[in-house]
Amino acid sequence: MEEWLRDMGLLTWLEPHRIKLGLQAFALLIVGWVLGKTLSVGLRRLLLRTQRAQTAMVVSRMVFYLVVFVAVSGALSVLGLQLGVLLGAAGVLTVALGFASQTSASNLISGLFLLAEQPFVVGDLIRVGEVTGEVLSVDLLSVKIRTFDNLYVRVPNEEVIKTHITNLTHFPIRRVDVHLSVAYKEDLERVRRLLIAVADREPLCLVEPGPLFLMQGFGESGIELQFSVWGRRESYIDLRNAIHQHIKEAFDREGVEIPFPHRTLYAGAETRPIPVRVERS
Amino acid sequence: MADPVPAPWWGDFALSVDTRAYWRIGSFELWLERRARDWMVAWRREEAALSEALAVEVPTEREVPADAFQERVGFRQTEAQVRLMPAMADRPVVVSPEVPFSVGEGEEVTIYVSTPVWVQVHLGKPLRVDFEEPSYRLSDTWFGPSTREGTVCYAARTAARLNLENVPVRPNRAITAVRVRNRPRSPLPLEHLLLPMPSLGVYAAPGVGLWTATILMERGAEGDEARVRIGKAPLREGKAMQRLTSPREAGERSVLLRTFGGIFRRKE
Numbered sequence: 001m002e003e004w005l006r007d008m009g010l011l012t013w014l015e016p017h018r019i020k021l022g023l024q025a026f027a028l029l030i031v032g033w034v035l036g037k038t039l040s041v042g043l044r045r046l047l048l049r050t051q052r053a054q055t056a057m058v059v060s061r062m063v064f065y066l067v068v069f070v071a072v073s074g075a076l077s078v079l080g081l082q083l084g085v086l087l088g089a090a091g092v093l094t095v096a097l098g099f100a101s102q103t104s105a106s107n108l109i110s111g112l113f114l115l116a117e118q119p120f121v122v123g124d125l126i127r128v129g130e131v132t133g134e135v136l137s138v139d140l141l142s143v144k145i146r147t148f149d150n151l152y153v154r155v156p157n158e159e160v161i162k163t164h165i166t167n168l169t170h171f172p173i174r175r176v177d178v179h180l181s182v183a184y185k186e187d188l189e190r191v192r193r194l195l196i197a198v199a200d201r202e203p204l205c206l207v208e209p210g211p212l213f214l215m216q217g218f219g220e221s222g223i224e225l226q227f228s229v230w231g232r233r234e235s236y237i238d239l240r241n242a243i244h245q246h247i248k249e250a251f252d253r254e255g256v257e258i259p260f261p262h263r264t265l266y267a268g269a270e271t272r273p274i275p276v277r278v279e280r281s
Numbered sequence: 282m283a284d285p286v287p288a289p290w291w292g293d294f295a296l297s298v299d300t301r302a303y304w305r306i307g308s309f310e311l312w313l314e315r316r317a318r319d320w321m322v323a324w325r326r327e328e329a330a331l332s333e334a335l336a337v338e339v340p341t342e343r344e345v346p347a348d349a350f351q352e353r354v355g356f357r358q359t360e361a362q363v364r365l366m367p368a369m370a371d372r373p374v375v376v377s378p379e380v381p382f383s384v385g386e387g388e389e390v391t392i393y394v395s396t397p398v399w400v401q402v403h404l405g406k407p408l409r410v411d412f413e414e415p416s417y418r419l420s421d422t423w424f425g426p427s428t429r430e431g432t433v434c435y436a437a438r439t440a441a442r443l444n445l446e447n448v449p450v451r452p453n454r455a456i457t458a459v460r461v462r463n464r465p466r467s468p469l470p471l472e473h474l475l476l477p478m479p480s481l482g483v484y485a486a487p488g489v490g491l492w493t494a495t496i497l498m499e500r501g502a503e504g505d506e507a508r509v510r511i512g513k514a515p516l517r518e519g520k521a522m523q524r525l526t527s528p529r530e531a532g533e534r535s536v537l538l539r540t541f542g543g544i545f546r547r548k549e
Contacts, residue, residue: 173423207422207436232433
């Protein structure tokens with residue numbers, strides 16, 4: 001066994017001074033990791049006072065990766081490995097690794113593009129595919145999202161780059177679209193005035209841009225309308241709830257009918273009406 | 282605080298433990314109840330924008346209605362002193378004349394605009410603002426060239442009164458004199474006017490209600506920019522009024538040069 005180990009050259013690694021070097025390299029890695037983490041966290045806290053969360057995150061990550069890279073280089077140097085030679089040898093390794101880590105590499109490149117393009121930043125509300133939530137971090141491999149029901153979702157960067165992203169909080173104001181229908185008998189001008197008055201009375205509803213009244217067409221059960229109002233992005237949910245509630249209240253008060261789907265049974269032009277018999281118990 | 286101005290509702294008040302005080306400031310009602318270790322603040326607001334109602338009852342037997350919003354502020358031990366102060370809006374206010382209004386070519390007019398004040402309640406020792414609420418909730422609005430660029434403001438309507446005698450004094454509204462000077466050889470239609478309320482302090486003098494510093498707006502020769510300056514405290518019988526509250530945003534008194542579109546919006 002010992003002969004075999006010597007033949008393989010592994011025994012030289014078990015010599016005391018080699019073990020010492022190994023321990024030194026390991027200690028260097030640990031120190032580098034801890035130092036990187038400490039510096040990164042400290043810097044992030046410092047930057048958060050004056051900078052955006054996104055900037056703080058990117059800068060602190062870069063500092064962390066830099067410190068870890070220096071520590072790894074130092075550890076390799078302690079072990080007597082030349083980084084230049086290693087990188088040269090890595091050329092061959094890269095091909096092998098490239099096949100093995102295609103997905104990770106793709107995510108990594110996508111992550112760099114995401115950081116450069118910045119379609120969203122930390123703290124934004126975004127919709128990616130079927131996931132909607134707040135961006136917690138944009139990392140090298142994935143985007144972490146907290147959904148509204150407080151679930152933690154990790155979306156690979158490659159997926160984010162490939163699909164379309166909707167940033168819900170990019171602009172300071174948003175539009176709330178209310179789709180409704182009114183009975184055919186209603187006076188549309190009166191309905192329009194009622195809706196405008198509802199928007200006027202709601203303080204969360206922006207005066208400018210003004211509300212939009214849109215005829216969508218003649219539906220099965222009534223005339224279909226769209227009423228759109230604008231609000232601050234922070235008050236989007238409050239405005240959405242308030243405007244629906246106030247429209248319903250105003251329609252109830254003024255006797256405007258919101259039709260539910262109904263069918264008229266027609267038994268043909270020549271036929272008599274369908275007989276209905278009422279039985280009393 | 283020494284207060285030579287007879288204060289209808291603002292100023293310092295003293296309240297003993299387990300007593301309540303009541304203020305009615307236009308459409309805004311406020312109840313304050315002092316307990317040994319906390320203050321209870323209750324308030325409610327009516328929809329009427331131009332109410333002239335005013336009542337100060339310190340102390341009062343009036344019960345806090347069930348529909349009033351309530352909150353409590355805790356202290357190691359509450360102090361008897363409480364201060365109520367008016368403050369201007371925390372965002373700029375966009376005022377629109379009720380009837381289309383324009384300033385003639387080369388003319389200078391002073392428009393009197395009244396906007397609701399925020400009611401601040403100062404508690405503790407030293408006194409600090411522990412509660413603040415607008416006396417009337419103005420609608421939000423957007424002021425800018427597009428839905429991408431601009432500022433969220435409050436919107437208000439104005440009768441654009443030009444005579445001071447016609448300006449009604451209301452307890453919950455402060456009057457701002459806006460002096461608009463139109464230079465170029467074309468009339469200036471004022472569809473909207475952006476007033477930098479956070480940069481204005483509140484002033485008062487006996488019998489004239491609440492005022493803010495004067496705003497001076499001068500249309501530039503090119504017509505696409507405006508020089509906005511916040512003037513001094515308004516005068517009352519030749520003397521400056523007493524300042525009740527400092528501006529929320531300091532350092533805005535100096536001469537500002539802003540784009541014309543950012544101050545006025547012209548009718549196309």
